[in-house]
Amino acid sequence: MADVSHILDAIKRYVDHGIPTGSCTEAILSNDLFGAFGRADEDTRAGMFQIVQHIYSNVPRGCWGSQEAYSDWIKKGGLAGMKEAANG
Numbered sequence: 001m002a003d004v005s006h007i008l009d010a011i012k013r014y015v016d017h018g019i020p021t022g023s024c025t026e027a028i029l030s031n032d033l034f035g036a037f038g039r040a041d042e043d044t045r046a047g048m049f050q051i052v053q054h055i056y057s058n059v060p061r062g063c064w065g066s067q068e069a070y071s072d073w074i075k076k077g078g079l080a081g082m083k084e085a086a087n088g
Contacts, residue, residue, distance in 0.1 A: 002046035002050070004043060011051075014029070014078065018076055027039055063078075
């Protein structure tokens, strides 16, 4: 199995705190197949199914699927930013 831990770690930071990811992960989260494969290193390409399966099963739907969803999630500050806004 390919080592995609660096991608999964970037996704966690993005989900939790709205921290922008690298360009390949951004393309994956934005549903840009050609961009994702074009920017992916060998391990990421080999683990693409694992990454997408992780996103589908574990990542809130509102933060992936389009470039707009990706950008809006960053502006919100991820889950932490949304929690803070709700409490503040």
